[in-house]
Amino acid sequence: MSRRHGAGARALIAAIAVASGLALAGCSDDSTKPELKVSGGFVPKPAMPDMASGFFTVTNSGAEADELTSVTSDVGEVTMHTTKNQAMKAVSSFDVPANGELKLERGGNHLMLEKLKRTPKLGEKVSVELHFAKSGTVKAELDVKAANHNPKTEAQTKNKTETQPHSHTHTE
Numbered sequence: 006m007s008r009r010h011g012a013g014a015r016a017l018i019a020a021i022a023v024a025s026g027l028a029l030a031g032c033s034d035d036s037t038k039p040e041l042k043v044s045g046g047f048v049p050k051p052a053m054p055d056m057a058s059g060f061f062t063v064t065n066s067g068a069e070a071d072e073l074t075s076v077t078s079d080v081g082e083v084t085m086h087t088t089k090n091q092a093m094k095a096v097s098s099f100d101v102p103a104n105g106e107l108k109l110e111r112g113g114n115h116l117m118l119e120k121l122k123r124t125p126k127l128g129e130k131v132s133v134e135l136h137f138a139k140s141g142t143v144k145a146e147l148d149v150k151a152a153n154h155n156p157k158t159e160a161q162t163k164n165k166t167e168t169q170p171h172s173h174t175h176t177e
């Protein structure tokens with residue numbers, strides 16, 4: 006008795022075709038997703054023992070925008086602030102434009118780290134998890150820098166900038 010493909014086999018072949026079609030669609034979707042990279046993260050050595058600020062740049066090389074919706078850290082509570090008319094204001098998210106960047110910098114957008122369990126010291130790193138609407142969680146390490154550290158103004162005097170702080174300036 007000869008066997009031919011029955012209804013079951015045809016359904017299976019159809020299912021495979023559909024599945025591979027979906028896989029291909031999934032692949033092509035990837036190219037339009039946000040492509041995020043976090044750079045230049047730092048925390049100025051805080052003046053207060055339990056409160057600090059944080060700065061970094063998120064570069065998006067993808068064709069789709071994303072949104073930073075929250076930030077967490079094992080060091081304490083983290084909120085997102087913007088600066089308007091020299092006053093800080095808490096915001097619930099920061100936009101990351103397509104093919105653009107989100108900049109957190111002095112005098113503008115920044116993180117507030119509060120109720121710190123330990124005070125960040127020069128040369129240490131503060132780990133933060135950045136939670137994005139589309140890209141999920143991205144971890145970043147923020148270098149603890151001198152209290153007056155500002156990449157914007159230091160870019161002009163880069164040759165004079167030391168990579169290591171003077172050891173006599175920190176007490177531990």
Ligand SMILES: [Cu+2]
Pocket residue numbers: 086093094115116117
């Ligand atoms: Cu603030």
